[in-house]
Amino acid sequence: MTVEEIKSMTSMRDVVGRYGFQPNKAGFICCPFHHEKTASLKVYEDSFHCFGCHASGDIFKFVELIEECDFKKAFGILGGTYDHKPMSDKALNRITRQQKARQTRENKRAKLSAEYVEACDQLHHCQKAIDYAPRDSKIYADALKKAVYLDYKIDCLFEKLARKD
Numbered sequence: 001m002t003v004e005e006i007k008s009m010t011s012m013r014d015v016v017g018r019y020g021f022q023p024n025k026a027g028f029i030c031c032p033f034h035h036e037k038t039a040s041l042k043v044y045e046d047s048f049h050c051f052g053c054h055a056s057g058d059i060f061k062f063v064e065l066i067e068e069c070d071f072k073k074a075f076g077i078l079g080g081t082y083d084h085k086p087m088s089d090k091a092l093n094r095i096t097r098q099q100k101a102r103q104t105r106e107n108k109r110a111k112l113s114a115e116y117v118e119a120c121d122q123l124h125h126c127q128k129a130i131d132y133a134p135r136d137s138k139i140y141a142d143a144l145k146k147a148v149y150l151d152y153k154i155d156c157l158f159e160k161l162a163r164k165d
Contacts (some may be wrong), residue, residue, distance in 0.1 A: 003075070007058070033066075
């Protein structure tokens with residue numbers, strides 16, 4: 001079977017069902033790609049998206065992630081067959097380099113995202129200190145200094161996350 005044939009015959013709900021997941025009425029399941037207590041992975045007819053870890057894709061990507069395998073193996077798991085010549089070493093090397101570069105970019109973005117969330121959380125705590133501490137206290141002065149720094153840091157992180165590099 002080809003990719004198109006598999007996609008036309010297999011829904012996303014079928015695939016998640018194979019792995020023991022049953023979407024709730026709204027179409028959500030607990031994401032198998034990160035630890036969580038509340039379901040954040042939305043199952044659509046032909047794709048999925050996790051609002052927690054931002055994993056997303058089609059049926060093949062779901063199998064790749066859950067089986068920790070490449071597309072070729074996921075394709076085979078879903079019933080696909082290859083009827084063409086294998087790729088040349090040069091093409092495989094190029095694809096491997098592209099995948100490594102993409103993974104490096106994704107890791108960098110994930111790290112920046114986590115840093116951004118942490119800075120926002122710290123800024124929230126500083127704002128509470130600013131709101132409640134006496135204006136002439138050391139706590140107020142320190143919180144104000146840290147808030148200014150965090151505001152700058154959040155702006156810088158936001159700019160980095162907005163870039164497509």
